[in-house]
Amino acid sequence: MTKLVLAIDDDKLVHRVIEESLAGFCKLIHAKNGDEGLRQAFKYNPDIILLDVEMPGKTGYEVCSELKQNQLTKETPVMFLSGKTELTERVRGYNSGASDYIVKPFNAEELIARIRVLYDYRQHSKKLKSDIEQAQITAEIAMTDSGDMGRIMRYVRQSYHAHDVATLAEYLFEFFAPLKLDIVVAFWHHDVGLFYTADAAVCPLEQELIEQHRSTNRFVDFSHRTIVNYSHVSMLVKNMPLDDAALYGRYKDLFPHILDITNAKAQEIQINKLALSEVQQVDTAFDALAQHIHSSTERYDYVVTLFTEQLAELQHSVSKVDCQSIVASLLPIQAKFALLNDEFTDIKQQLNDVVLSRSELVTKLQKSADENTANEHVSDTDIELF
Template sequence: MTKLVLAIDDDKYVHHVIEESLAGFCQLIHAKNGDDGLRQALKYNPDIILLDVEMPGKSGYQVCTELKNNEQTKDIPVMFLSGKSELPERVKGYNAGAADYIVKPFNAEELMARIRVLYQYRQHSIKLKNDVERAQITAEIAMTDSGDMGRIMRYVGQTYHAHDLQSLSSYFFEFFRPLNLDVVVAFWYQDVGVVCTDDGGVCPLEQELLEKHRYSNRFVDFSSRTIINYPKVSILIKNMPLDDVALYGRYKDLFPHILEVTNAKIQDMEVNEKALAQAHTVGNAFNELASQLFGSSEARESTVAVLATQLAELRILLQQSCAADDQALASHIAQLEQTQLQLATLNDDLTFIEHQLNHIIDSRSELIDSLSKIASPEHTQDVTSQTDIELF
C-alpha cells in the first residue's frame, strides 16, 4: 500500500527537498500554510503529516493541536520539521501531540526511515485498537470490583511469576488498564532502555522524552503528562489528571508502590542473568581444567610405570656389578625409589581431584539448568489476572 504523506510548509524550497527525498517512496500532498494543511488533512486523511513549526498565520504547534482535537484527524501521526533542536522545543512539539520531530536540514535516508517508523506505528495501532477497547472494558469492570491495595497485592504476586520483560510488561499494563490511563513504560534493563506500550506502538518522541528525563526528579509534570522515574523503570502517563487534585494525589501515592515492586523485580532479573553467566564462566573453566587433567592421566600412569621398570633394571645391574662405587649407586637407587613413591602418591591425589571436579561439574550443570528454567519465559505459570480477584 502506498503511503500518503501531507507536507505543510510555507517554504517552496522545503517542499522541493521533500519531493526529491520521497520520490518513489510515497505519495505526497502539499499545503502552503496551516489553514490549507487542515483542509487537506480533512479531505485526504493522510497516513502521516510533515509539519513546519514556524509559518505565517497559524504556527505548526497550533495546527498540530487542532489536528489532535479533531476526531477525524487525531490519530494521524505528525512529524515536526524545524530548524531548532533544543529539548524544550521537542517537548513543546510533543505537548501539541506530535509523534516525532526532525531537525532541518535533513537527508532523504533519515526522513524515509522516520516516516517508515511512524507508518508502522500507526498501522500497528489501528490493528490493535479493537483489542485495546475490549481490554479497557474488561479493566473498567475489574476496577469496580477491587480496591487499590488488593490490586497492588495481586500485581506483587504476578511479578513473582514474571521472569522476562515481556511477561512483566503484560502484568504491568494489566494493572493500569482499569485506571483509563495511557501509559508508556521504559525498563532500564542492563542500562538499556526497553520501551513498551499496552498497544505495542511507541512513537519516537515518547522514547526520547523518557531517555532525556531518566535522571530527572522522581515526578516530572508537563502539560497533562507526567513522568515518574525509578532507577530501573520509568513511566510516562500521557493523560495524567493534573487538574483533579484529589485523583492526582491518589495516583502519586499509588504508583510508587507499583514502580518499587517493578524496580526490585528488574534488579532480581539482572542478578539472575549475571549469576547464570557466571555459572557458565566458572563451569567452562572447570571443564577445561578437568579436560587437561583427564588428558594427562594416562601419561602420568605411564611415567610411573616406566620409572618402576627402570628401577627394577638398576637393581639387577647393581647385584651383578662388582664396582667400587656400588654403595653410591645403591644410594641413588634408594632416592629414586623415594621419588617413585612420591609420584605414586601425587598420582593418587590427582585422581581424587579428578573425581571432585566431576562432582563439581555435575552440580554446576544442575545449577545452570535451574537458573535457565527461572529465566525462561516457558517457566512462567498461569497467574490469576486482575479481573479474577475475589472479594470478601
C-alpha cells in the first residue's frame, strides 16, 4: 500500500527537495502554512506528516498540538523539519506531540529511512492497539460469560427447590431482572398454558401470540420481540436489543441454557403432580376399602351371632319339630351367608383394582425416571446456540 505523506512548510525550495527525495517512494501532499496543513491533514488523514517549525501564522509546535488534539489525527506520526539543532527545540517538539525531529539540510536517504521508521512505528502501534482492544473485548466477554454462568448455576439451585410452576416463574424473572428484559412465560400442560409475568397481567394479545407460535420454530422473531419455544415452556421477550448486535447475540446464546433447565424442571413438576394425584386416588380407594371391610365385618359378626343363637334354639327344639321345619329355619341363614359372600367378592375385586392401579403408577414413575435420565444426556449435547 502506497504511503501518504503530508509536507507542511512555507519554503517552496524545501517542498521541491522533499518531492525529489521521496519520488517513487510515497504519495506526497503539500501545504504552505499551518492552517492549510491542518485542513489537508483532517481531509486526507495521511500516514506521516512532515512539519516545519518556523512558519508565518501558526508555528509548527502549535500545528502539532492541534493535530494531537484531534481524534482523527492524534495517532498520526509527526516529524519536525527544522534548521535549529538545540536540544531545547527537540524537547519542545516532543512536548507538542512529535515522534521525530530532523535537522535541515537533510539528504534523501536519511529522510526515507526516518519515514520508514515512523511508518513501521505507526503500523506496530495500530496492531498493538488492536490487540489490546481485542484482549479487552475478550476479557469483557469472559467476565460476562462467567457472570452469566454464575447466575445460571444459582438459578439451577433455586429451581431445585421449586415445587410448582408459579415459584419457578418467580426464579426465572429474578434471573432476567439484571438483563432488563421484559418477559412473559407460559408453562404447558397438554394444550393448556399457565401464563406469568413479573409485574403486570398478561394481555390477551400476548397470550394469543404465544399460543399461536407454540408449535412453530424454536426462535420466532418479530419486530423487537422474540418467542422461544420448548415442549413444556415458552417465553416471550418484549424488548430484544436489536440495535446492539453483540448483546442480541449474547442473549440468544443464553436463552437455550436457561430455558433447557426451565423446561426440564417444568416437566418434573408436572410428573410429580400427576404422580401425587394418582397416589391420592390410591389412598382414597384404600380408605373406601377399609370402610367397606369395617362395615362388612360388623355385618358378619352380626350374622355369626344370629346364626349361633338360632343354632342353639335349633338344638333345643330339634326333638319337637319335624325335619321340614328345621330346613325352613336354616334357609334365611343360608341367604345371609350368601349375601356376605357376595360382599367379600366385591372387596376382593376392589383389592385387585387397587393392586392394578399401584402397578401402573410404579410403571409410569419408572418410565419417567428413565426419560429424565435420557434427557439429561441429550441436554448436554443438544443445546441450540446462535
